[in-house]
Amino acid sequence: MKKNMKAIFIVSILFIIGVGIFGLANGNLKFGRNNSKYGSLSNDFKKSNEENESAKVVEQTKEEELADTNDKNEVNNSTQSMQSNMSDDTSVPDSKEVTQTEEDAQEYTLFATDELSDEKAKEPEKTEKEQYIERLNSITIYYDDLWSRTDSFSMVDMKELKNQEYTKWDDELNTIYQLIKKKLPEDKFIVLRDEEREWITRRDEQAALASSKYAGGSMESLEYMAVMTELTKERTYELVDIYFEE
Structure with a gap:
């Protein structure tokens, strides 16, 4: 068990x-x-x-x-x-548009030309005297401008400029004198010739008298030419005023 x-x-x-x-x-x-x-x-x-x-x-x-x-x-x-x-902006116009534009431009040009012609026709023509006076005035303005800038000029420069100015006015006087000679009858021109000879004498005497106060100085010749120039310019204006028609 x-x-x-x-x-x-x-x-x-x-x-x-x-x-x-x-x-x-x-x-x-x-x-x-x-x-x-x-x-x-x-x-x-x-x-x-x-x-x-x-x-x-x-x-x-x-x-x-x-x-x-x-x-x-x-x-x-x-x-x-x-x-x-x-x-779109640079599209080429067709030929009709170009032709029309050219025609318009030509028409405008003709119209403008006609207008200018009409204006010129309306403006009275300048007289012979006015034309010569304008010419003489332009010479006066030219030399006045030159003399206004002579502050820096030497005495030699001023003498040369005055001689140049005198020569210019003397040439203008002779030109006017010859034009008057063609315009005047012989008898009247003889009277003018005699007056001119007397004027030349008076001019030279006045220039000499004015410069005499600077006798012997550098200003003597400059003053002489200054008076000669001024009197010659006055005589040129005088002849234009007397003998050229209005």
């Missing part, structure tokens, strides 16, 4: 140990399977994340390409619009 109890006890222990070993083995197996399962899930999660990131990158790239395309389209549209406007 004791032997049977001992055998049963041993068998029970062995059974318990076997069950324990079986359970442990079964548990490890399940744990390994679970680990494998969890590892697979982790890999799938990583793969899903990578795919999502890749998809985001692709999507972003597409969006950037689309934006670039839109910008290019806007630039092209703007360029085309500008070209269209330029084309």
